[in-house]
Amino acid sequence: MTQPNLPAPTAAVLEAFSSAFGGAPDGVWRAPGRVNLIGEHTDYNEGFALPFAIGLAAHVALRARPDRTARLTTTRRDPGRPGHGGEVIELDLDTLSKGSARAWSVYPAGVAWALGLRGTPVPGFDLALDSTVPVGAGLSSSHAIECAVAIALAELAGAELRVEDLVLLTQQAENGFVGAPTGILDQSASLRGEAGHAVLLDCRDQSAELIPFDPAAAGLGILVVDTTVAHSHAEGGYASRRAACELAAEVLGVPALRDVSPADLPEARALLDPTTFRRVRHVVTEDERVHETVRVLRADGPRGIGPLLDASHASMRDDFEISCPELDLAVAAAREAGALGARMTGGGFGGSAIALVPLDRGDAVSAAVLAAFEKAGFARPELFSVSPAGGAGRVL
The missing domain is CATH 3.30.230.10 (Ribosomal Protein S5; domain 2)
Known part of the structure; x- marks a missing residue:
């Protein structure tokens, strides 16, 4: 056949x-x-x-x-x-x-x-x-x-x-x-x-x-660290985050959190409970990071976006609370070994992290992540590279 x-x-x-x-x-x-x-x-x-x-x-x-x-x-x-x-x-x-x-x-x-x-x-x-x-x-x-x-x-x-x-x-x-x-x-x-x-x-x-994004042309690769911690969007964590965002939009009197600006966050803090406020702060600042990433890509290319990836992960870990120990370790180990920036990607509660890695540091970053997982007693992650297709x- x-x-x-x-x-x-x-x-x-x-x-x-x-x-x-x-x-x-x-x-x-x-x-x-x-x-x-x-x-x-x-x-x-x-x-x-x-x-x-x-x-x-x-x-x-x-x-x-x-x-x-x-x-x-x-x-x-x-x-x-x-x-x-x-x-x-x-x-x-x-x-x-x-x-x-x-x-x-x-x-x-x-x-x-x-x-x-x-x-x-x-x-x-x-x-x-x-x-x-x-x-x-x-x-x-x-x-x-x-x-x-x-x-x-x-x-x-x-x-x-x-x-x-x-x-x-x-x-x-x-x-x-x-x-x-x-x-x-x-x-x-x-x-x-x-x-x-x-x-x-x-x-x-x-x-x-379409935004030009060609890491290889800048001497970079995108390393994916699949923690093998399975997740499912149909389970409660994802749904509860969405419900919190919808509740916050209703309380704040906006169609969606897209309509809340960073300048509105002090007012939002006064109106919302601390947990819901943190959910809102992640969404509002993440939208800002998307726009800043596009600006940096256009002005300086992929090498300039590392700090934005790091900030995004911190926001998902601390404000949206969708990371997990394996994702946090993957991000930290990659950064310490020479990645320009790293973050979890996807819905959270498991899954993968990505790291922006200079091509000449790829093997070292991969080895450092594997060693960190072994030392922590975590299951061996799957590592592979991807590029825009x-x-x-x-x-x-």
Whole structure:
């Protein structure tokens, strides 16, 4: 079934499709994971963020069926969990509802469900998934799946959806079907990314601007430290932070925390309890850090943004309280070994940290992080480098 000279993920998903369903798919689509350079928990506050797409991606092979059945399989092997390692999950598209799908199938099922709500006639389909985005690492593995499935099903259904439509569609799948109260940052990066650029995203109106960001050209690399501490956006920590932000906006009389300026913080302190105030202070100062990062990138290039990454991590650790000991250690060890700046990335409560590292210090920084984790008795982290890559699209 596989064809010569295909990239490994494309070959893998074709092989999985053939093994499970026989024959060839109608096409193969991919959508990348993302790293958020800066701007965390600002998206659902209608603020600003600066993510970039990465080379790690979800690939889906799909073939339309003449009925209303969806059959799903994946190359991922996770013994004891349903729907992994070649098992086929079968779903009835006419009875899809929250709770009707299991394990990883909630992501493609959620997209089909959301398309149905908007009146797009989704055919039955066979789907195989291969993803190189680590699960639970804070690199948006779930949105990579959803974006790949969304562009594939939209094409098979003949629906001409704009990027803005796809962003809201996948957010609806996450919020209404998966049950994760996420914003629009992750899918926006996956759908809009371009090599050598970060995406400056205005989460109020979805306007986006590509900002040149080429660390390698500046002699730098982006090191990802996956702590292997798993997290889930559907669990309570993320939801409670969002609820606190929404409550604060109501008390402060603004549509969203994006409308609170640094000059408003003294008044906010007087009106809010100390914990809620700290949540607000993180969001307000993080929006400011996004704008300052863009300014520095334009004026001085990537080498100047290290202190902003450090300040962002301190804010997430102390004000938003979404870090964990492993993330804090990764950031501290990387900085001490020569990283120009470091921060946790993603929703928090586990996942990954990123470090901006001079290329000639890459091995030393990696070794220092590994040694620090071993000394602390933490599980060995996964370390790898990423760079800004292209966004979602059809590959075959």
